[in-house]
Amino acid sequence: MTGMRIVGNVTHLPTTTFGHRTSMWWGTLGYVVIEGSTLLICAVAYVYFRKNFQTWPPERVFRPGLTAAAVQAAIMLLSNWPMVLVDRAARRLDLRAVQRGMVLITVLSIAMCVLRGFEFQALNVRWDSNAYGSAAWAVLTTHAILLLLQTVETIVFTLLLFSPNLEQRDLSAASDNALYWYFMTGSWIPLAAVVFLMPYLV
Amino acid sequence: MKTDELEPGRLPATVDELVPQLEATWHQEPTFLGWLRSVDHKSIATRYIATAFVFFLLAGLEAAAMRAQLSRPENRILGPDAYNQFFTMHGTTMMFLFAVPIMQAVGLYLVPLMIGARNVAFPKLNAYGYWVYLFGGVFLYVMFFLNTGPDAGWFAYVPLSGPAFSPGKRVDVWAQAITFTEIAALVASVELIVTTFKNRAPGMTLNRMPLFVWAMLVQSFMVLFAMPWVATASQFLAMDRLVGTHFFNPVEGGDALLWQHLFWFFGHPEVYIIFIPALGMVSAIVTTFTGRQVLGYSAMVLSMIATGVLGFGLWVHHMFATGLPQMGESFFTASSLMIAIPSGIQIFCWLATIWAGRPRLTVPFLFVAGFVVLFIIGGFTGVMIASVPFDQVVHDTYFIVAHFHYVLIGGAVFPLFGAFYYWFPKITGRQLSERLGRWNFWLFFLGMNVTFFPMHLLGFEGMPRRVYTYLPETGWGDLNLLASAGATMIAFSVLLFLVNVVRALRSGIPAGNDPWGGDTLEWAASSPPRPYNFPIIPVVDGQGPLWRHPVELPGVAGLRTDVREVLVTTLLDAEPDSRHRHPPPTIWPLLAAIGTTILFVTLIFTPWGVVIGMPLLFLAFLGWAWPRGRDHREQVAIEQEVRPAEARP
Numbered sequence: 001m002t003g004m005r006i007v008g009n010v011t012h013l014p015t016t017t018f019g020h021r022t023s024m025w026w027g028t029l030g031y032v033v034i035e036g037s038t039l040l041i042c043a044v045a046y047v048y049f050r051k052n053f054q055t056w057p058p059e060r061v062f063r064p065g066l067t068a069a070a071v072q073a074a075i076m077l078l079s080n081w082p083m084v085l086v087d088r089a090a091r092r093l094d095l096r097a098v099q100r101g102m103v104l105i106t107v108l109s110i111a112m113c114v115l116r117g118f119e120f121q122a123l124n125v126r127w128d129s130n131a132y133g134s135a136a137w138a139v140l141t142t143h144a145i146l147l148l149l150q151t152v153e154t155i156v157f158t159l160l161l162f163s164p165n166l167e168q169r170d171l172s173a174a175s176d177n178a179l180y181w182y183f184m185t186g187s188w189i190p191l192a193a194v195v196f197l198m199p200y201l202v
Numbered sequence: 203m204k205t206d207e208l209e210p211g212r213l214p215a216t217v218d219e220l221v222p223q224l225e226a227t228w229h230q231e232p233t234f235l236g237w238l239r240s241v242d243h244k245s246i247a248t249r250y251i252a253t254a255f256v257f258f259l260l261a262g263l264e265a266a267a268m269r270a271q272l273s274r275p276e277n278r279i280l281g282p283d284a285y286n287q288f289f290t291m292h293g294t295t296m297m298f299l300f301a302v303p304i305m306q307a308v309g310l311y312l313v314p315l316m317i318g319a320r321n322v323a324f325p326k327l328n329a330y331g332y333w334v335y336l337f338g339g340v341f342l343y344v345m346f347f348l349n350t351g352p353d354a355g356w357f358a359y360v361p362l363s364g365p366a367f368s369p370g371k372r373v374d375v376w377a378q379a380i381t382f383t384e385i386a387a388l389v390a391s392v393e394l395i396v397t398t399f400k401n402r403a404p405g406m407t408l409n410r411m412p413l414f415v416w417a418m419l420v421q422s423f424m425v426l427f428a429m430p431w432v433a434t435a436s437q438f439l440a441m442d443r444l445v446g447t448h449f450f451n452p453v454e455g456g457d458a459l460l461w462q463h464l465f466w467f468f469g470h471p472e473v474y475i476i477f478i479p480a481l482g483m484v485s486a487i488v489t490t491f492t493g494r495q496v497l498g499y500s501a502m503v504l505s506m507i508a509t510g511v512l513g514f515g516l517w518v519h520h521m522f523a524t525g526l527p528q529m530g531e532s533f534f535t536a537s538s539l540m541i542a543i544p545s546g547i548q549i550f551c552w553l554a555t556i557w558a559g560r561p562r563l564t565v566p567f568l569f570v571a572g573f574v575v576l577f578i579i580g581g582f583t584g585v586m587i588a589s590v591p592f593d594q595v596v597h598d599t600y601f602i603v604a605h606f607h608y609v610l611i612g613g614a615v616f617p618l619f620g621a622f623y624y625w626f627p628k629i630t631g632r633q634l635s636e637r638l639g640r641w642n643f644w645l646f647f648l649g650m651n652v653t654f655f656p657m658h659l660l661g662f663e664g665m666p667r668r669v670y671t672y673l674p675e676t677g678w679g680d681l682n683l684l685a686s687a688g689a690t691m692i693a694f695s696v697l698l699f700l701v702n703v704v705r706a707l708r709s710g711i712p713a714g715n716d717p718w719g720g721d722t723l724e725w726a727a728s729s730p731p732r733p734y735n736f737p738i739i740p741v742v743d744g745q746g747p748l749w750r751h752p753v754e755l756p757g758v759a760g761l762r763t764d765v766r767e768v769l770v771t772t773l774l775d776a777e778p779d780s781r782h783r784h785p786p787p788t789i790w791p792l793l794a795a796i797g798t799t800i801l802f803v804t805l806i807f808t809p810w811g812v813v814i815g816m817p818l819l820f821l822a823f824l825g826w827a828w829p830r831g832r833d834h835r836e837q838v839a840i841e842q843e844v845r846p847a848e849a850r851p
Contacts (some may be wrong), residue, residue, distance in 0.1 A: 004736070005217070009213055010760035011760035014781070015781050021770070037427065038433070038434050042434065131454055138447075156828075165829045
């Protein structure tokens with residue numbers, strides 16, 4: 001070892017920080033890029049297939065129903081309000097408010113999973129009917145996997161919030177989780193527009 | 203363990219005071235279980251490098267078998283079916299199990315050391331990435347030995363790889379093996395980006411980062427944006443084959459060309475994903491062995507970033523023969539020519555550095571010199587085939603095989619071997635033999651040219667790729683025999699390298715901390731580095747910190763030594779910002795990787811794989827994340843002591 005001499009002291013630095021000051025926030029952003037790309041690629045495939053059909057949707061396929069998708073989009077957008085509150089509460093270490101918010105988010109995410117089932121039905125096409133159906137199912141399924149994983153994580157995380165094993169840094173994780181939530185719900189709006197509205201427009 | 207060793211505000215009189223407790227805290231049990239539980243970036247990266255090198259040897263043996271088969275017309279060593287599997291396995295292994303992983307592995311070893319960090323940002327995730335990679339590679343080779351090796355080429359073009367023309371499980375094995383390696387590559391890229399962003403030594407602003415760290419950063423961003431394309435495309439392919447979707451089935455509105463677009467949108471950046479870390483290695487070696495900083499630091503960094511960006515705009519030049527619109531093809535010709543500009547800038551920067559410095563002709567430097575020659579040849583043929591009319595003539599011939607082997611072996615494997623010789627003393631504490639190294643280099647350099655230069659001529663004569671044999675009347679026999687003789691030389695040179703490694707590990711000269719007189723922080727650590735890398739976190743005040751402070755390196759103390767605490771700094775200016783505790787060793791990443799493997803492998807055979815694999819994976823991640831045990835106790839102890847910072851807006 002080359003010799004080293006001490007020129008500074010970092011003992012005064014905090015051990016819990018939030019947002020872009022933490023490594024976890026950047027890690028979460030990395031996964032947002034990866035999963036965002038995956039969703040984008042599914043949407044690209046959907047749009048790419050348009051040129052291979054005379055009509056969109058193809059002949060003998062009904063247009064998708066819009067009710068479930070509209071309700072889903074509305075809930076996803078609105079769910080960001082409690083999530084913003086959770087994010088803010090976490091940053092001021094207000095555990096009670098974080099707990100309340102996450103219970104609400106848990107209920108909402110389970111509702112979203114149920115609605116996703118109705119959205120699949122509303123596509124009015126099977127994945128093995130034609131390329132249109134394959135791509136529509138790919139978009140919905142890929143996002144459904146993110147939604148399902150997020151729901152499971154939300155349930156576990158909410159349980160942790162009420163458990164004696166809770167650590168202060170978990171509140172920072174709650175704030176990072178909010179970033180992922182904004183992505184998960186926000187990405188659905190353009191995807192829903194592609195899969196549910198494009199058949200009415202082109 | 204005492205927790206009041208270093209009270210806030212109190213500093214030790216000397217650095218040595220800290221060492222005993224750091225040793226105890228960062229200790230890795232020297233048992234097999236301890237090895238399985240390790241979360242140390244050096245331990246993980248070393249096994250990553252070793253594993254990738256084993257795959258390099260396996261792919262090399264496959265290449266040797268192919269060269270033996272092609273050494274004369276109508277040879278019967280490998281039949282057509284075996285030959286298909288061999289060239290597919292060779293390409294798949296070299297690209298997915300060797301080239302990308304080994305570059306990232308070198309990065310995972312060196313980046314934390316070069317930036318003065320104690321570990322990567324997410325140690326458990328790092329271990330998980332390695333295990334997933336290992337299991338994916340082992341899975342591919344087990345299936346290969348069971349005669350279920352992929353046989354549709356490393357890029358698995360549809361419709362050949364689709365359900366109609368490739369029944370059985372061979373292509374499914376390929377698609378799933380890809381998924382394993384993509385997960386590992388993405389994990390490593392996130393590790394490297396976040397570590398570089400948040401764990402740099404105080405004072406190491408972005409424009410003081412070593413060029414190798416820049417190279418790994420650019421490469422990691424490329425992985426992040428490129429790998430999802432092949433991962434998703436291979437899942438589309440798997441679904442076409444397993445559940446009857448029609449992504450690539452033109453009869454039901456699917457599109458075979460979509461596969462090529464998706465694959466090459468990943469596949470072309472892949473070349474730069476392999477090549478850019480090599481640029482970083484070359485810069486490090488040139489710096490040390492010319493005794494001066496590489497000329498044009500900003501030009502070098504901007505060139506690497508430009509290469510990274512332009513690399514995403516070239517993919518269609520792999521598809522010139524598919525009948526795309528001419529206007530589009532012209533654009534991709536232009537962008538393919540344009541990428542020669544940043545590569546050229548870097549070559550001139552290195553040449554100017556060598557010209558202005560005092561080069562020492564050591565083995566690492568020889569490999570860099572070899573790189574310059576071979577890469578320029580590969581670059582020239584690259585500019586040639588960027589032109590559509592020329593490409594149409596040589597498409598799918600041995601000219602292309604010659605071109606990309608010059609680029610990949612010259613552009614990546616030569617710098618990598620240079621890097622092995624350069625950093626081997628750091629990793630093992632022993633020097634490799636220079637004499638054997640020179641034999642290794644010259645045999646490799648000559649063998650490489652004897653093998654691949656004749657392939658240019660074979661391509662001009664019309665010899666197609668991926669044929670298991672040819673007729674005597676073609677007149678290709680002599681050049682093929684010459685190429686096979688060259689392959690034998692390469693095999694001998696790699697064998698010499700292995701002998702060199704074994705001899706060095708058994709009786710090599712002890713290296714000391716800085717055997718070459720390097721300028722970057724890894725040379726301040728001991729060889730091999732201690733598990734905590736540095737007793738205090740170095741402070742950096744310019745490029746090449748070791749040349750600026752040859753006697754004593756300044757550093758900051760105050761991180762706890764009774765737990766695995768690391769320093770988090772700000773992104774741009776690397777100002778100390780917070781202290782963060784890292785996890786102790788744990789078995790859960792391995793268990794999570796086993797769960798992942800069970801999920802992926804069963805999915806090839808039944809969709810019920812989800813039902814079997816997901817609960818296992820869930821339990822593994824629950825065990826990974828749920829706070830308890832020593833990890834939990836340490837964290838709570840810290841949190842009770844220190845008040846959190848208020849979040850800044």
